Amino acid sequence: MQDTMMKVPLSLNHLLERAGKLFHGGQIVSRLPDKSYKRHAYGEFYRRARALGAALQGLGLQKGDRVATLCWNHHAHLECYFGIPAAGGVMHTLNLRLAPEEIGWIAADAQDRFLVIDDVLLPLYEKFKHLHAFERVIVFPFSGASVPAGFTGYEALLAGADPDGFAYAPHEEDDPVAMCYTSGTTGQPKGVVYSHRSTVLHSLAACMPDYNSARNTDVVLPVTPMFHANSWGMPYIAVMVGAKLVFPGPHLHPDDLLDLMTQEPPTLSLGVPTIWMTMIQTYEASLKPGSPNQGRWKLPAGMRSTVGGAAVPESLIRAFDRHGIWIMHGWGMTETSPVGTLSYPIAALQNASADEKYRRAALAGLPAPLVELRVRGDDGRDQPWDGKSAGELQVRGPFITGGYHGIGSPPDKFTADGWLRTGDVVTVDELGFTRISDRTKDLIKSGGEWISSVELENTLMAHPAVAEAAVIAIPDEKWSERPLACVAFKPGEQATPGELNEFLLAKGFVKWQLPERYEFIDAVPRTSTGKFWKLKLREQFPQ
Ligand code: ADP
Numbered sequence: 001m002q003d004t005m006m007k008v009p010l011s012l013n014h015l016l017e018r019a020g021k022l023f024h025g026g027q028i029v030s031r032l033p034d035k036s037y038k039r040h041a042y043g044e045f046y047r048r049a050r051a052l053g054a055a056l057q058g059l060g061l062q063k064g065d066r067v068a069t070l071c072w073n074h075h076a077h078l079e080c081y082f083g084i085p086a087a088g089g090v091m092h093t094l095n096l097r098l099a100p101e102e103i104g105w106i107a108a109d110a111q112d113r114f115l116v117i118d119d120v121l122l123p124l125y126e127k128f129k130h131l132h133a134f135e136r137v138i139v140f141p142f143s144g145a146s147v148p149a150g151f152t153g154y155e156a157l158l159a160g161a162d163p164d165g166f167a168y169a170p171h172e173e174d175d176p177v178a179m180c181y182t183s184g185t186t187g188q189p190k191g192v193v194y195s196h197r198s199t200v201l202h203s204l205a206a207c208m209p210d211y212n213s214a215r216n217t218d219v220v221l222p223v224t225p226m227f228h229a230n231s232w233g234m235p236y237i238a239v240m241v242g243a244k245l246v247f248p249g250p251h252l253h254p255d256d257l258l259d260l261m262t263q264e265p266p267t268l269s270l271g272v273p274t275i276w277m278t279m280i281q282t283y284e285a286s287l288k289p290g291s292p293n294q295g296r297w298k299l300p301a302g303m304r305s306t307v308g309g310a311a312v313p314e315s316l317i318r319a320f321d322r323h324g325i326w327i328m329h330g331w332g333m334t335e336t337s338p339v340g341t342l343s344y345p346i347a348a349l350q351n352a353s354a355d356e357k358y359r360r361a362a363l364a365g366l367p368a369p370l371v372e373l374r375v376r377g378d379d380g381r382d383q384p385w386d387g388k389s390a391g392e393l394q395v396r397g398p399f400i401t402g403g404y405h406g407i408g409s410p411p412d413k414f415t416a417d418g419w420l421r422t423g424d425v426v427t428v429d430e431l432g433f434t435r436i437s438d439r440t441k442d443l444i445k446s447g448g449e450w451i452s453s454v455e456l457e458n459t460l461m462a463h464p465a466v467a468e469a470a471v472i473a474i475p476d477e478k479w480s481e482r483p484l485a486c487v488a489f490k491p492g493e494q495a496t497p498g499e500l501n502e503f504l505l506a507k508g509f510v511k512w513q514l515p516e517r518y519e520f521i522d523a524v525p526r527t528s529t530g531k532f533w534k535l536k537l538r539e540q541f542p543q
Contacts, residue, residue: 009173010200015240016082020046023216023242029264030074031249033120033143035256037264040075042242048076050163052083058161059114059136063088063169066179068112068134070094070103070121073226073247076140076154080116081226081235085177088169090193092179093227096121097528104131106181106189110405116154118142120250142249173197179405180229182334183529191405192334194230202337202399203236205368210344211328212306214268218243221264223257223271224309228529229338232270232306232330243268254282258297265300272309272530273316274468276327280319281467281490299323306330306342310531311436311454314362315462321358331364331436335420337399341365341373341434348431362458363433364426371397374419375428387429390437390450394419425450442534444473445481451513453534456483459507463500465493470524470532471515474543482516486537488523 019026024043032038056067067089071077084091092110094103103124107115108131115134117125119141139147140154147153173196181189194202206212212234214220220243222231230236238245246264248257257279261269286293301324307316308330317327332338343365349357367373375383375391383389396419403409413421425437437443437452444451453471460469468488473481487500495503497518504514525536 009171010197011171011173012082012085012177012196012199012236013168015200015203015236016046016049016086019239019242020050026216026242027244028075028078028247029245030247031251031256031260032074033250035251038075042239045075045079045239047163048158049079049083050086050166051158051161052079053086053168054163054166055157055161056084056087056089056114057166057169061087061089061114063171064090064176065114066090066092066110066112067114067116068092068094068107068110069227070096070115070117070125071140071226072096072118072120072142072250073222073231074118074142074249075247076116076142077226078235078239078245078247081178081230082239085196086166086168088171088175090176090179092191093230095181095183095225095227095528096124097225098183100124100127101131102189104128106191107134108132109189110179110181110191114138116140119145119147122148122151171196173200178230180227180334183228183527190407192401193405194337194399198337198399199233199236201370202233202339203240205370205399206233206337206339207237207240208369210366211330211339211342211368212237212268212270213304214238214241214243216242218268219246219264219266220244221246221248221260221266221269223248223252223269223275225529228309229332229334232308232332232338234270254279255293258283258286258299261300261303262297265298266303267300268304268306270306273307273312274310274524274526274530274532276305276307276320277313277316277461277468280316280323283323284319285491299325301325304328308332308342308364309338309529311458312362313458313461314358315458317361318358327361329362329364331424331434333422335401335422336371336395336397339368340371340395340400341367343433346431360431360433363429363435365434366432367395367434370399371395373428373434375426376415383427385428385430385432387427387433387435390425390427392440393422393424393426393434393436395422396420442472444471444483446476446483446512447479449512451483453483456485456504456509456513456515457532459504459509460485460487460500462507463495463503465489465495466500467493468524468532470534470537472534472537472541474516474541476516483513484517484519484541485515486519486521486524486541488521
């Protein structure tokens with residue numbers, strides 16, 4: 001007998017089995033294309049996920065084969081999250097917001113064998129199918145219509161499979177379960193592959209009380225798409241604890257999200273800041289006398305919400321807090337599973353002023369358990385954690401990727417001693433709170449000094465007239481680069497460049513840091529994952 005603990009491999013299948021045994025009455029609610037609701041119990045989810053596993057094995061799925069999904073957030077996508085790995089396959093989420101050529105390129109690069117697709121997305125499939133031949137296309141009748149000829153029906157496939165006789169594919173804990181491509185905002189998309197082990201460890205770490213703290217009694221609303229870094233791991237976490245899940249389907253407009261939050265009030269939600277910004281502006285506008293939406297919505301007071309993937313302005317945290325909703329700001333990447341850091345209240349700040357607490361809440365926060373971080377200066381040395389010394393954020397840990405599909409670990413992405421180079425410029429303070437200043441590519445170098453675009457943006461977005469602001473560098477003969485601020489106002493509001501500069505000066509910026517120029521635009525362009533798309537702005541305003 002060995003004299004320490006058992007060597008039981010970590011496995012995603014354990015989470016599915018646990019859910020089937022313990023939480024069969026738990027609820028899964030999905031919003032359908034016609035905005036009605038489909039309700040499932042966890043018991044049904046358990047049987048259907050295993051039926052999917054059995055069906056895929058019946059189709060000849062071999063261990064390690066990639067099965068792509070092109071789906072919104074809903075119960076069948078959740079079944080793929082567990083059913084595909086259960087059969088030994090690798091679930092590869094395709095991002096439906098990418099250009100068709102990019103989707104086709106990614107499917108070919110991953111050599112996806114099968115595709116599971118929502119019927120409402122078949123027109124998109126038609127646009128990229130010439131770029132990659134899937135052996136079989138399985139159509140989920142999300143709209144309720146019958147499955148067109150020439151495709152395999154998802155429901156028929158499940159109905160013909162036996163969940164009781166299903167046997168999990170044999171596996172080791174380092175075997176792959178899922179795959180997601182980086183969105184390619186800063187280069188060619190690259191495939192990140194998650195394992196049983198990394199997914200289970202990430203679920204445990206990201207579910208800590210100081211992080212997502214999902215519990216069985218929670219009602220979880222994942223607004224982050226299941227094709228964007230696995231909806232930040234929330235589908236796995238929710239199933240691990242048996243929380244009620246509410247999926248928004250294709251309806252992500254702020255009006256629809258507010259309707260959903262009013263009808264199925266969540267206690268925990270997650271999404272990128274751009275969505276949360278428009279949601280709070282829409283909600284607050286509805287409270288004004290004479291609004292056509294007056295009384296239509298109720299924000300779920302007491303809800304916790306993880307917001308990240310891009311910088312979260314302090315003004316956003318304050319705005320939600322006014323309505324009893326606590327925003328937890330986190331940093332992560334597709335490469336980090338994705339939770340890397342998160343800002344949460346710590347004992348050392350218990351007696352701090354409210355302003356100081358908000359200030360810290362707006363930082364990217366402390367590394368998750370099992371995540372190590374360091375800040376590397378241009379000279380290759382570790383920077384001190386003093387809140388001032390900036391450098392590249394580098395991370396390491398058991399749920400951080402060690403390489404990319406088919407590429408390995410190129411030196412621009414990994415250091416010689418095996419840390420991931422994030423390309424983010426950060427400072428870390430004496431309490432371990434990380435501040436993301438910029439991506440390396442977004443920093444503005446003016447007269448030998450760095451200006452953080454993120455700090456300018458966040459402060460501009462605290463101006464009462466400003467809905468959105470994105471700051472980019474423009475070339476300058478004298479200073480090499482200067483900041484250009486692209487600003488979108490709230491409906492009916494306006495401000496002059498002079499007024500905006502006055503506001504920035506009052507908030508502590510000094511003159512040379514002020515934007516050289518302002519461009520007033522209708523809205524900041526978004527990337528496929530809903531973040532501000534600075535590349536587009538740089539193309540639009542090259543001078
Ligand atoms: P992509 O790199 O293609 O946008 P990811 O979703 O993996 O795809 O994005 C990771 C990047 O998003 C990080 O490297 C960082 O630049 C940015 N990011 C993530 N969270 C934050 C945050 N809280 N604050 C600022 N930037 C963030």
